[in-house]
Amino acid sequence: MADLSTTFAGIRSPNPFWLASAPPANSGAQIEKAFEAGWGGVVWKTIGAPVLNVSNRYGAWHYGGRKMLAINNVELISDRPLETNLREIAEVKRRWPDRAVIVSAMVESTPEAWTTIVRQIEDTGADGIELNYGCPHGMSERGMGAAVGQVPEYCAQITEWVKRAACIPIIVKLTPNITNIVEPARAAVSAGADALSLINTLNSIVGVDLNTLEIVPSIAGLGGHGGYAGPAVKPIALNMVSALGTDEVVARSGLPISGMGGISDWRDAAEFLLLGATSLQVCTAVMHYGYRIIEDLCDGLSNWMDSKGFTTVAEMRGKSLPRISEFKNFDLSFRAVARIDPVQCIRCNLCYVACNDTAHQCIDLIAPDGRAVEPYSYDVRSNGKHEAIATRPQPVVREEDCVGCRLCYNVCPVDGCIGMVELPPTQKPVTWDELTRTRPEVTEDWQAMEAYRKDLGIEIH
Amino acid sequence: MTENLTGSARTILESNLLGATCARVCPVQELCEGACVLGKDHKPIMIGRLQRYAMDHLHGDIARMLRIAPSTGKKVAIIGAGAAGLSCAGELAKAGHSVTLFERRPMPGGLSTYGIIALREPVDVALAEVEMIRQLGVQIETGIQVGRDIAFNELQARFDAVFLSAGLGATPSLNIPGQEYVLDGLDYIERSKIDRQSLSIGRQVAVIGAGNTAIDCATVAARLGAERVTIIYRRTQTEMTAYPHEYEFIRKEGVDFRFLTQPVRILHDGANVIGIECLRMSLSEPDETLRPRPRPIAGSEFTIAADQVVKAIGQQKPSLIALLALDSVRGYVKVNSEFETSLAGVYAGGDCIRSSGSASTVMAVQDGKLAARAIHQRLMAREERS
Numbered sequence: 001m002a003d004l005s006t007t008f009a010g011i012r013s014p015n016p017f018w019l020a021s022a023p024p025a026n027s028g029a030q031i032e033k034a035f036e037a038g039w040g041g042v043v044w045k046t047i048g049a050p051v052l053n054v055s056n057r058y059g060a061w062h063y064g065g066r067k068m069l070a071i072n073n074v075e076l077i078s079d080r081p082l083e084t085n086l087r088e089i090a091e092v093k094r095r096w097p098d099r100a101v102i103v104s105a106m107v108e109s110t111p112e113a114w115t116t117i118v119r120q121i122e123d124t125g126a127d128g129i130e131l132n133y134g135c136p137h138g139m140s141e142r143g144m145g146a147a148v149g150q151v152p153e154y155c156a157q158i159t160e161w162v163k164r165a166a167c168i169p170i171i172v173k174l175t176p177n178i179t180n181i182v183e184p185a186r187a188a189v190s191a192g193a194d195a196l197s198l199i200n201t202l203n204s205i206v207g208v209d210l211n212t213l214e215i216v217p218s219i220a221g222l223g224g225h226g227g228y229a230g231p232a233v234k235p236i237a238l239n240m241v242s243a244l245g246t247d248e249v250v251a252r253s254g255l256p257i258s259g260m261g262g263i264s265d266w267r268d269a270a271e272f273l274l275l276g277a278t279s280l281q282v283c284t285a286v287m288h289y290g291y292r293i294i295e296d297l298c299d300g301l302s303n304w305m306d307s308k309g310f311t312t313v314a315e316m317r318g319k320s321l322p323r324i325s326e327f328k329n330f331d332l333s334f335r336a337v338a339r340i341d342p343v344q345c346i347r348c349n350l351c352y353v354a355c356n357d358t359a360h361q362c363i364d365l366i367a368p369d370g371r372a373v374e375p376y377s378y379d380v381r382s383n384g385k386h387e388a389i390a391t392r393p394q395p396v397v398r399e400e401d402c403v404g405c406r407l408c409y410n411v412c413p414v415d416g417c418i419g420m421v422e423l424p425p426t427q428k429p430v431t432w433d434e435l436t437r438t439r440p441e442v443t444e445d446w447q448a449m450e451a452y453r454k455d456l457g458i459e460i461h
Numbered sequence: 462m463t464e465n466l467t468g469s470a471r472t473i474l475e476s477n478l479l480g481a482t483c484a485r486v487c488p489v490q491e492l493c494e495g496a497c498v499l500g501k502d503h504k505p506i507m508i509g510r511l512q513r514y515a516m517d518h519l520h521g522d523i524a525r526m527l528r529i530a531p532s533t534g535k536k537v538a539i540i541g542a543g544a545a546g547l548s549c550a551g552e553l554a555k556a557g558h559s560v561t562l563f564e565r566r567p568m569p570g571g572l573s574t575y576g577i578i579a580l581r582e583p584v585d586v587a588l589a590e591v592e593m594i595r596q597l598g599v600q601i602e603t604g605i606q607v608g609r610d611i612a613f614n615e616l617q618a619r620f621d622a623v624f625l626s627a628g629l630g631a632t633p634s635l636n637i638p639g640q641e642y643v644l645d646g647l648d649y650i651e652r653s654k655i656d657r658q659s660l661s662i663g664r665q666v667a668v669i670g671a672g673n674t675a676i677d678c679a680t681v682a683a684r685l686g687a688e689r690v691t692i693i694y695r696r697t698q699t700e701m702t703a704y705p706h707e708y709e710f711i712r713k714e715g716v717d718f719r720f721l722t723q724p725v726r727i728l729h730d731g732a733n734v735i736g737i738e739c740l741r742m743s744l745s746e747p748d749e750t751l752r753p754r755p756r757p758i759a760g761s762e763f764t765i766a767a768d769q770v771v772k773a774i775g776q777q778k779p780s781l782i783a784l785l786a787l788d789s790v791r792g793y794v795k796v797n798s799e800f801e802t803s804l805a806g807v808y809a810g811g812d813c814i815r816s817s818g819s820a821s822t823v824m825a826v827q828d829g830k831l832a833a834r835a836i837h838q839r840l841m842a843r844e845e846r847s
Contacts, residue, residue: 346498381831385495392498414502 002305003312004298006040008256008279009169009195011127013040013100015298016273016313020260020281021045021104021130021173024291026078028088032095037291038298041100042092043197043258043281046077046132047085048107048117049144056217059206059226070232070262071284072206074224076138077106082120090124100279101125102171106132106144109158115165128168131159131193133184134175134200136227149175149200152187159191169194171258174240176233177203181240182247189253196244197258197281199237201227230262230284237261238275245276245321265293266300273313274320328433333425337402338363338409342394344417349375351408351418352395362401363408365393399423401461427456469515471526477830478551479544481590482573483823484513486581488704492823524596530557535840538563538620540607540781543571544822545811546626547594548829549836554597556837561620562599565606568655571628573822575651578677580684584654608784617806621843622836625794625802625809626829630777635669639727642734646670646678646773653681663769665689667737669724671701675773676711682771683714690716691765695723695742695755702819719765723757727770737765779813790816800832806839808832 004015018041019025019034026045034042057075060068078085093101103121107113121129133155135145148154155172162170172188174181176199185196203225207216215223241259244250259277263269264285272280285293310316340351340363352375355363364372373393382388397408404420412418432443441448453460473480489495489509497505535558539546542564550560568574573587595601607613607627616623632645646668652660666682668675671694682690694701697720698708712718719739726738741761744753778792788795788803793816800808810828812820 346501348498381827385491388496413499 002302002310004040004302006279006313008100008258009128009171011041011100011102011169012098013279014098015040015294016277016279017041017269017294017297018043018100018102018258018279018281019286020283021132022283022287023075024283024286027080028092031088031092034286034291034294035092035096035099038294039099039291041102041127041279043130044078044085044089044101044103044126046104046106046135047082047121048077048105048132049113049139049142051076051079051138053079054219056219057226059217059223061206061230061232068230068284068288070204070206070228070230071287072204072226072228073201074137074219074226077104077132077135086120086124089121089126093125093127100127102128102130104130104132104173106135106139109143109148109154111161111164114158114161118162118165122166122168126168128171128194129162129166130171130173130197131162132173132200133158134173134198136175136177136201136203137225146175146177146200149173149184150178152183155184156187156191159188159193163192171195171197173200174198175200176236176240176261181243182250185244185247186249189250189255193255195256195258195278196250197260198244199233199240199261201229202233202236204228231264232262234262234264234268238271241272241277242275242321242324245318246324266297266304269297269301270304270316271320273316274318275324276318276321278313278317328436329431331429331431332435333427333429335423335425336404336406336420337399337423338397338404338406339399339419339421340395340397340408340412341417341419342396344414345394346414346417347392347394348413349395350411350413354407354411359405359407360401360403362398362403363395364398366396367391367393403460427458466515466518467526469511470519473512473515474523474527477823477826478548478594479573479590479822479826480512481516481519481586482544482582483826484509484516485586486573486577487821487823488706490706491704491819492821523593524598527555527597529555529597532559533557533840535559535622536561536620537622537624537836537840538616539624539626540616541565541571541625541627541811542569542591542601542603543626543628543811544573544825545829545832546571546624547591548826549624549626549808549810549833550599550829551594551597552830552833553836554594554599556833558837558840560599562594562601563605563607563611563616564601564603565627567603569601569603575654576647576674578650578680579654580680581677607781613785621806621840623807624829624832624836625781625807625813626811626825627779627781628776628812630780632772632774633777635724635772635774637725637727639729639734642727642729642770643669644769644771646674646771647776649678649771650674650681653685660685662686663734663767665767666691666769666771667724667765667767668692668771668773670694670773670775671696671703671718672773672775673703673707674775676703676707678771678773679711679716680714682769683711683716687769690714691719691767692716693719693722693724693737693739693765695721696744696752697721700744700752721755722765723755724770725762728764734768734770735766737767737770739763739765776812781813792816799835800828801835808836 006013006016021043025042031042053076057073059072061070063069103126105117107117133149139145140147170193172193174184209216256278258279259272260281263282269280352363367373378391409418409420436443442452493508494505499505537553537558537560539550539562542562550562553560569591570587573582662685666687668679679690679692721742723740723742724737725740728736740757742755745756748754782789794809794814796802796809796814800810802809810832811825
């Protein structure tokens with residue numbers, strides 16, 4: 001069994017899975033339960049400035065019969081008395097010395113306020129502090145949360161105040177509601193942060209009620225943007241985590257990254273680790289299914305690591321980062337075409353429609369007698385399943401015309417029916433970057449481009 | 462699923478005016494769901510139930526949902542207000558023709574109203590569909606039998622075209638001693654729907670025949686209190702015309718099957734049935750329906766206890782053929798590819814032309830629709846010439 005134990009900026013936890021700073025990490029009683037279930041750590045729901053919450057806090061996006069592909073919320077930071085939170089943090093840490101207990105904090109942007117909260121947290125015995133620069137709603141209107149995270153100079157300023165006061169590791173949590181995630185990350189690095197975590201929630205409006213025309217969820221008739229999280233945001237989070245892992249400055253700093261954003265199962269977890277995360281935070285999946293998902297998160301990750309020969313989490317960390325590159329470095333000579341397996345094909349025609357309406361028009365419908373036919377070209381008088389099945393045409397890719405766009409592969413409802421088959425290249429490997437350097441005219445002038453294509457026999461219809 | 466139920470219902474109605482009934486009674490396993498591409502390695506999409514959901518959403522006047530062409534001044538008579546007749550009438554009315562539908566029975570709807578058990582097709586669903594056809598402008602005259610209340614040549618004189626959709630006749634006779642004690646299956650179902658008080662259900666009910674009407678009769682008996690229901694069929698499960706899913710259904714209702722069994726005498730005490738004397742059969746060479754011919758095994762007589770016997774052995778061939786001297790195929794009305802009979806301007810569709818294969822409501826609807834198209838083209842072509 002692979003060893004899942006994790007050390008993050010000096011903070012140890014038996015596995016890389018921490019509850020993210022959110023409702024599942026709201027109280028000592030909850031976190032006791034989570035630790036009993038097996039969670040490796042917790043980032044306590046943000047404590048700090050006094051707040052009052054509203055009703056109808058969570059909206060959700062349901063899609064394709066699945067519930068909660070994403071959740072959005074206008075809940076603020078912890079509304080429990082500060083003293084209660086501090087007392088429970090101390091109790092939990094005392095009872096669970098092997099678990100990571102990190103406290104998220106957010107106070108008004110003054111050195112005094114931050115110094116005070118840092119000292120209060122350190123008095124509990126907590127392992128670290130996460131600076132919440134991400135919360136996109138409510139707190140940001142008061143100059144906190146995302147209002148800090150969106151301005152790299154503020155990030156740096158507050159991080160410096162905190163670092164001056166703190167003895168325990170400081171994690172800066174980044175907001176994704178920014179054009180380039182690298183900027184605030186570099187600011188945190190320069191201000192001496194010990195670690196980074198991302199992503200916080202995204203600005204979102206989850207829907208409009210078509211009966212009442214109100215925003216969902218409605219708070220006495222009004223609604224507004226709330227923080228968006230859950231499976232739907234995972235690809236955005238993966239991109240941002242990898243953007244830090246591939247950034248020269250952030251990567252050179254060696255700061256560990258706590259990755260989060262839509263982690264629902266061990267496969268998501270493995271992807272975050274492969275793109276450079278050291279610890280992982282989970283919220284929406286726990287809000288959907290409860291603390292017990294930690295069993296499969298750990299077991300599934302451990303089994304997959306065994307199958308891949310990884311014995312520790314550190315061995316796999318960042319293993320896919322070298323696979324991230326830019327378009328200019330991609331091999332333009334690489335050829336892949338779609339191939340449809342007629343045995344597995346159910347003849348639903350989704351690939352045909354996708355290719356012909358919206359892609360590159362290289363799938364034909366071939367009738368049983370070998371003719372290419374139009375869709376729905378059957379006899380309206382035909383009746384019964386046997387006739388319908390016997391006369392149904394088969395989609396076939398014209399490989400010489402296929403550009404390898406992969407749309408059919410993506411829409412096909414049958415796993416393994418459409419394969420993207422690699423063909424031998426018809427030209428020598430070359431990248432756009434190389435072309436720009438060696439044949440600049442080809443990259444700047446259409447006539448030169450066409451001549452170049454003609455030389456190589458590249459025909460685009 | 463975009464929840465555009467009005468749009469779904471309109472799309473269904475544009476192809477099938479009797480979509481509500483078809484969603485309930487059609488053997489979707491043999492038709493749309495049987496042909497669903499997902500059926501290859503999943504459960505098919507529940508097309509029948511989805512259609513029913515969309516059609517159930519439909520309320521009020523449907524005429525506003527469907528485009529009705531301006532009046533053409535042409536008149537069409539339709540004989541028989543079953544599925545084929547209603548479909549043809551509705552399609553012709555949409556095309557702007559003036560349509561009168563003549564129905565022999567007190568209520569329109571044909572088998573949907575009278576002959577399919579309420580479990581599948583409640584009377585109000587059948588009549589609501591009739592009402593919808595009326596909203597399209599079709600005149601429906603009930604209690605009118607052609608040849609009795611109105612002469613066929615009078616119809617030909619008054620109308621520009623005629624569509625025959627009179628269905629089939631009564632259940633044939635069993636031709637065995639004691640047959641006067643046997644109840645007619647279609648009448649059995651009709652009473653269960655229309656006049657429940659007049660139907661007394663036996664304790665031990667035997668149903669003769671293994672088609673879909675026999676299944677319906679057995680269902681009525683089982684659901685309305687019979688202690689034991691037995692279906693008696695002279696061939697085997699392989700040859701019966703009931704669909705496999707209906708067979709599965711009726712087995713779950715607790716109905717027994719006696720295959721390779723031929724009733725030869727109804728046993729009675731002068732007032733009540735007490736049993737059926739039967740012979741065992743064996744299968745031999747194929748007959749004209751290409752099914753193995755059943756032959757009695759000599760000396761194999763045995764008795765099945767029963768206090769009520771219902772026959773559901775198909776229906777007699779259409780009587781219109783003799784009345785109108787129409788060409789026929791195996792006793793059914795002969796039509797060409799345009800649904801026209803041997804009489805010019807007289808068209809036919811539905812069960813009365815179904816000379817081979819199985820018959821279903823949706824086939825009758827399709828006949829009516831295609832015949833309406835042919836009639837429309839004929840009438841409008843004549844218009845252009847004149």
